[in-house]
Amino acid sequence: MSQLFSPATLGTLTLQNHLVMAPLTRCRATGNIPNALMAEYYAQRGTAGLTISEGTSPSPNGLGYARIPGIFSEAQIAGWKLVSDAVHPKGAKLFMQLMHCGRIGHPLNLPAGARILAPSAVAAAGEMYTDAEGMKPHPTPQAMSEADIKIAIAEYAQAAKNAVAAGFDGIELHSANGYLLEQFIRPNSNQRSDAYGGAIEGRARFVLEVAEAAIKAIGKDKVGIRLSPYGVFNDMPLYDAMAADYTYLAQQLNARGLVYIHLVDHSPQGAPEVPDAIKQMFRREFKGKLILSGGYDAARAERDLLAGKCDLIAVGRQFLANPDLVARWKGGAVVNAPDMDTFYTPGAKGYTDYPTLGG
Numbered sequence: 547m548s549q550l551f552s553p554a555t556l557g558t559l560t561l562q563n564h565l566v567m568a569p570l571t572r573c574r575a576t577g578n579i580p581n582a583l584m585a586e587y588y589a590q591r592g593t594a595g596l597t598i599s600e601g602t603s604p605s606p607n608g609l610g611y612a613r614i615p616g617i618f619s620e621a622q623i624a625g626w627k628l629v630s631d632a633v634h635p636k637g638a639k640l641f642m643q644l645m646h647c648g649r650i651g652h653p654l655n656l657p658a659g660a661r662i663l664a665p666s667a668v669a670a671a672g673e674m675y676t677d678a679e680g681m682k683p684h685p686t687p688q689a690m691s692e693a694d695i696k697i698a699i700a701e702y703a704q705a706a707k708n709a710v711a712a713g714f715d716g717i718e719l720h721s722a723n724g725y726l727l728e729q730f731i732r733p734n735s736n737q738r739s740d741a742y743g744g745a746i747e748g749r750a751r752f753v754l755e756v757a758e759a760a761i762k763a764i765g766k767d768k769v770g771i772r773l774s775p776y777g778v779f780n781d782m783p784l785y786d787a788m789a790a791d792y793t794y795l796a797q798q799l800n801a802r803g804l805v806y807i808h809l810v811d812h813s814p815q816g817a818p819e820v821p822d823a824i825k826q827m828f829r830r831e832f833k834g835k836l837i838l839s840g841g842y843d844a845a846r847a848e849r850d851l852l853a854g855k856c857d858l859i860a861v862g863r864q865f866l867a868n869p870d871l872v873a874r875w876k877g878g879a880v881v882n883a884p885d886m887d888t889f890y891t892p893g894a895k896g897y898t899d900y901p902t903l904g905g
């Protein structure tokens with residue numbers, strides 16, 4: 547019997563299947579406010595068990611990329627309500643991914659008065675896209691003061707409340723892929739000498755305090771987290787103590803009772819391998835749900851679920867290109883290929899116009 551297509555539990559929620567739509571930044575939120583086109587896109591994919599929204603900023607300071615949404619204003623809450631009202635009738639439960647870009651941002655992408663913040667004033671290598679001037683080098687961020695840290699934690703907690711007010715079933719803290727929370731965890735980007743830097747107990751402090759604040763705001767059954775051990779995206783080099791650091795994190799997150807840990811594995815796209823041993827370590831140390839992602843098709847998803855390697859499977863690009871992915875996988879049908887040229891472009895093309903099996 548299929549495990550993949552049978553109902554699953556997540557905290558107090560029942561999911562209609564074990565398939566999760568992975569968070570996918572699509573840059574359609576003009577003015578950083580979710581809109582009717584986004585509601586249509588998410589509703590088309592509402593047959594997932596759990597839909598995780600694209601990275602959404604808890605603060606003006608976190609809006610690093612062009613046209614990504616936020617969840618700190620009334621207009622954004624109202625915009626996201628359009629999305630939850632459209633998705634829930636399709637059956638999927640909905641978590642909002644809270645993504646503060648930190649140093650992976652550019653002033654040209656930020657509203658007036660917002661700041662590029664990070665644990666330390668260390669610029670990431672590489673460039674990023676801006677609507678105003680095309681590709682630009684990553685700027686040197688401002689090192690966060692203790693007051694900045696307190697404000698950021700409060701912004702995450704308020705964003706979690708706002709997500710619930712917008713009809714979401716919970717939030718996912720984006721602590722992966724080189725954004726602010728991971729910038730604190732990793733020693734290359736965190737060179738602080740105060741309580742938020744140094745040994746892993748210091749480098750993990752910010753993410754754990756953010757998790758605690760979010761839990762206090764909306765409850766532990768509504769708070770998950772995404773991590774990318776061995777991820778190198780956005781200038782996050784490998785280092786010797788990686789396994790030990792993430793073991794500490796797994797234990798500390800377990801102690802706080804988050805509802806899930808969601809692991810990134812971009813090795814199918816050419817990133818360094820994420821060792822099986824580290825995934826097994828998370829399975830062992832963390833008693834909540836474990837979500838695995840990265841290059842899954844139906845057969846591999848079924849295999850890993852049946853083997854007990856994880857509780858849920860998240861899928862990115864195939865969901866992006868196939869609004870009816872669940873029906874296609876169920877029926878063993880061919881899938882549409884994703885069009886990379888329209889991943890981040892404004893408008894409906896390559897967004898809401900992928901064909902379904904019925905036409």
Ligand SMILES: Cc1cc2nc3c(=O)[nH]c(=O)nc-3n(C[C@H](O)[C@H](O)[C@H](O)COP(=O)(O)O)c2cc1C
Binds near residue numbers: 772
């Ligand atoms: C267009 C695009 C946007 C993405 N945006 C996000 C994001 O906002 N947050 C995040 O955690 N991961 C993001 N990812 C990574 C995906 O969630 C996922 O980990 C990745 O696509 C690998 O899974 P897949 O092989 O099923 O596509 C993005 C990936 C793509 C292709």
